[in-house]
Amino acid sequence: MSNNGNTTLGLLLGAAAGAALGILFAPDKGSETRRRISEEANSTKDKIASSATELKNTIAENASAFKDSALNTFGNKKHTVEQHIDALITEGSYKADDVITGLEKKLADLKAKNKRLQKTS
Template sequence: MGKESNTIIGILAGTAIGATLGILFAPDKGENTRNRIADEAILQKDRLANSAVEFRDRVSNGATDLRDRVASTVGAQKQTLDEQVDSIVTNASHKADDVITTLEKKLAELKAKNKKLQKTS
C-alpha cells in the first residue's frame, strides 16, 4: 500500500508544482492560462480517480486471493485432521481387538486351571 500512497502523493505534488510553474512562467494571456490550468486539473483529477479505482481493484483482488488461500489451507488442514482421527480410531479398534483376544486367552487359561482345581478337590 505504501507504493500506491507514494504514487498518489507524487501525482498531487506534481500537479501543484506544475500549476504553480505554469502560472509563473506563462507567456500567454490570463484567460488561456486559467483554461490550461483547469484542463490540467481535470486531467490530473481523472488520473487520480483512475489510480484510486485501480488501487481498489488490486486490494479487492488481493483480499479475494487471500480469502481463497485461507479457505484452501483450512480445508486441507481439516482433511488432514479427519484422516488423523480416522487413523486413531482404526488403531484403537485394532488395539481393542488385541486386548479382547488376550483377555479371552487368559480367561480360557483360568477356566482350565479352575477345572483342574475342581477335579483335585
C-alpha cells in the same frame, strides 16, 4: 501493494503541483490562468480517481486470491487431520483387538483353573 499506491499518489500530486506552479508563473491573463488551473485540477482529480479504482481492484483481486489460498490451505489441513484421525482410530482398533484377545486368553485360563478347582473339591 501499499508502496505502489503511495508512489502513484506521490507522482500524481507532484505532477499536479508542478503544473499548478507552471501555470501560476506563466504570463497569461487571470481568466486564462484560472481556466488552466481548473482544467489541470479536474485532470488530476480524474487521474487520482482512476488510480484509486485501480488500487481498489488490485486489493480486491489480491484479497480474493488470499481467500482462495487460505481456503485451499484449510482444506488441505482438514484432510491431513482427517487422515491422522483415521490412522489413530485404526491403530486404536488394533490395540483394542489385542487387548480383547489378551483378556479372552486370561478368561480361558481362569475358566480352566476354575474347572480344575471344582473337580478337586
